[in-house]
Amino acid sequence: MIKDKNDNYIKDINPFEMFKKIDNSIITFYMQYNHLKNIYRQGWLKVRIGLEHESKCESIADHSFSMALLALTMIEKYSLPYDILKCIKMCIVHELGEVYVGDYTPFDNVTKIDKYNQEREAIKKILDSLDFNNDFLELWEEFEENETEEAKFVKNLDQLEFILQASAYGLDASCFQRCISKITDENCKEVLNSLLDLTKGHEKPKKIG
Numbered sequence: 001m002i003k004d005k006n007d008n009y010i011k012d013i014n015p016f017e018m019f020k021k022i023d024n025s026i027i028t029f030y031m032q033y034n035h036l037k038n039i040y041r042q043g044w045l046k047v048r049i050g051l052e053h054e055s056k057c058e059s060i061a062d063h064s065f066s067m068a069l070l071a072l073t074m075i076e077k078y079s080l081p082y083d084i085l086k087c088i089k090m091c092i093v094h095e096l097g098e099v100y101v102g103d104y105t106p107f108d109n110v111t112k113i114d115k116y117n118q119e120r121e122a123i124k125k126i127l128d129s130l131d132f133n134n135d136f137l138e139l140w141e142e143f144e145e146n147e148t149e150e151a152k153f154v155k156n157l158d159q160l161e162f163i164l165q166a167s168a169y170g171l172d173a174s175c176f177q178r179c180i181s182k183i184t185d186e187n188c189k190e191v192l193n194s195l196l197d198l199t200k201g202h203e204k205p206k207k208i209g
Contacts (some may be wrong), residue, residue: 008102009045009054009080011038028129036061045107060095060103060163063120067161071154078187082150086139088155093136095144097122098170106178107207116144126181131201160192167195172202 003034016031040057049057059064068091075084084136095103097119104110159179167173173195174180183192 005009009040013038025131032099032126042103048205050206060098064092067157070161080154086150087154089162090139090143093140156183156188159183162190167199170203171205173199175204
């Protein structure tokens, strides 16, 4: 059973629980990760834009899809020497554990190691439904360990996409100093600097950080 442990605000739909028995591993996998379309990104509703804006809040799947497109476009625009397929796959699976764990925010009382362990177990649970070999867990671990060049790049994209989405909500990008400080890639910094100019003087989030 899909269950949120984090008091998540979600859309009122749970496709995985519509079916008592599924005999195809792709369908089982899909119906589980489909839940990422239904979990709102919690930070926006809880502390940034407020619950009154639920109707325009992005989902976890929205975020992962946007990161994948960001990886694709930036690698091609700047001719970056990264494994493009690995980066795209990493973007797509990096939030997979939230199907069962939910979306923790930096303001929740959860340690990094506890979050890591919960999400890793959740991903293993999801992947148990697949009957073929895959590298999804290994890519998630690579992202979390943040040691390879691709992982470091995707980590930068994770922060940059957050600030891009903040800008799409009409917020001042300069308010998000915690995310800004984590962007070290020069090409990501170029995009960030344009965002800072573009959104200067825009609305501030309800809670700044």
